[in-house]
Amino acid sequence: MSDSIEEIISNTSQQMKKAISHLSVELSRVRAGKANVQILDGIMVEYYGNPTPLAQVANITTPDARTLQLQPWEKNMLGAIEKAIIASNIGLNPSNDGNFVRLFLPPLTEERRKELVKRVNSEGETAKVAIRSLRRDGIEQIKKLQKDGLSEDIAKDAEARIQASTDKEILAVDSVCKDKEKEIMTV
Numbered sequence: 247m248s249d250s251i252e253e254i255i256s257n258t259s260q261q262m263k264k265a266i267s268h269l270s271v272e273l274s275r276v277r278a279g280k281a282n283v284q285i286l287d288g289i290m291v292e293y294y295g296n297p298t299p300l301a302q303v304a305n306i307t308t309p310d311a312r313t314l315q316l317q318p319w320e321k322n323m324l325g326a327i328e329k330a331i332i333a334s335n336i337g338l339n340p341s342n343d344g345n346f347v348r349l350f351l352p353p354l355t356e357e358r359r360k361e362l363v364k365r366v367n368s369e370g371e372t373a374k375v376a377i378r379s380l381r382r383d384g385i386e387q388i389k390k391l392q393k394d395g396l397s398e399d400i401a402k403d404a405e406a407r408i409q410a411s412t413d414k415e416i417l418a419v420d421s422v423c424k425d426k427e428k429e430i431m432t433v
Contacts, residue, residue: 250391251404258384258408262377262415269373269419273426281308281351285338286316287334291323291330300330304315304347306353312347314338321345354430370423374416381412 276393281305290297291304300306303323304316318324327347338349356361359371385405392401 249383249386251396251400254387254391255404255407255411258380259411259415260409261380264271264381265373266415266418266422269369273366273422274371276366276430280311281314281349283308283314285336286314286331289330289334289336291326293323293326295423297392300327303327304359312351314351316347316349317345318347361416363427366423366430368425370419373419376421377412377415382406384408 254397271287275280275287283301283415286300286306289300291300292298293303303320304318304327306316307317309315316327318327321344324342324344324347328342331340331347331349338351341350361393379401385408388401388408390403392398
């Protein structure tokens with residue numbers, strides 16, 4: 247029985263950590279005023295009839311703090327890359343000079359910064375909901391074990407451990423969101 251309790255607690259904790267790593271990935275895509283190649287993650291380019299990640303058809307660099315530069319491996323991909331960026335709706339207009347596709351990031355206005363902070367907080371809240379859902383699932387599994395003969399003291403102790411893990415991970419979500427908010431609001 248104690249092995250299955252440890253397994254439940256361990257699985258719940260691992261799933262909570264995955265929720266935080268997912269939050270970090272999502273927040274890395276939020277533009278914070280300076281050029282970041284992760285803004286382009288998830289953009290798919292039509293490459294000989296197959297949707298292919300942008301990073302696999304072009305070299306992406308940041309020549310300065312406000313510019314992303316894409317150099318396709320094949321020159322005939324310039325148009326497809328431009329179409330994919332426009333279709334992705336990331337709010338950037340590509341500029342094509344025949345060799346490179348450049349994306350110029352305009353400076354963020356105060357209003358836009360506040361919108362981005364709201365988005366960050368929304369992503370953080372989504373992560374907290376996922377963590378609380380995982381806590382609920384873990385506690386339900388322990389209650390099932392209790393019905394199968396697990397003592398009440400051991401069940402309560404396991405529930406307390408899951409709650410402690412939940413509290414710790416929610417603090418981590420708050421910390422990640424605060425760091426991103428600070429990065430966005432820094433001019």
